[in-house]
Amino acid sequence: MGGKAKQKAALSDLLLEVYHRLLARYGPQRWWPAEDPFEVIVGAILTQSAAWINVEQAISNLKAAETLTPAALRDLPFDRLAHLIRPSGYYNAKAMKLKAFVERLRRYVDLEGLFALDTQSLRQELLSIHGVGEETADSIILYAARKPVFVIDAYTRRILRRLGLAPEGDSYRAFQTLFTENLPKEEGLYNEYHALLVRHGKEVCRKVPLCLLCCLRDLCPY
DNA sequence: ACCCAGGGTCATA
């Protein structure tokens, strides 16, 4: 094995080691916390820069109003939609995004039609919808369409930096490549790994600044 | 009182 290949093998082992530690520490996360694919999508948009606890309230409001379907959201007056999702913050902006999504969905009839696209086309299509950026698009592909795409979020970046693994460039794609080039391409693994990173990020990285109690502390170069 | 959450868009340089 050449030097390059050896380095890559080591990185792959490290990423798997991190995964197994998190899994042992927290257990399976059973993501995404939603009853169906459409609820995943609504949650992915509502959780943008918002605490999940507030998103849960907004989703709960939508369910109580029996409006958590594409057709119902299309029929819902804008102001009423905005009011229902108020707890998740940025409610006018997010009401606009939800409307944009369900309007675009008409082209494919339903989610099944949209998800019939190959992964690359699906990603491009999602990115072209107002309010859907890279993280939201990938969350939808992984957790709603159940296709193997690794989701990168703020927690993931923070944890990788702390482990001294942050890629050069610092871009979304660079972080994503780090995972996909060094892990088996499995939807189940990507699903659980990202969920665990988020769990770990919430649990430890903010509350315990230097990771003193962190299950990854001996992997930290700091 | 202040900080920031499982981001994204848009205007500007």
Next chain:
DNA sequence: TATGACCATGGG
């Protein structure tokens, strides 16, 4: 392409 203002609620 890169930065900054803006979107807004609720819990720590």
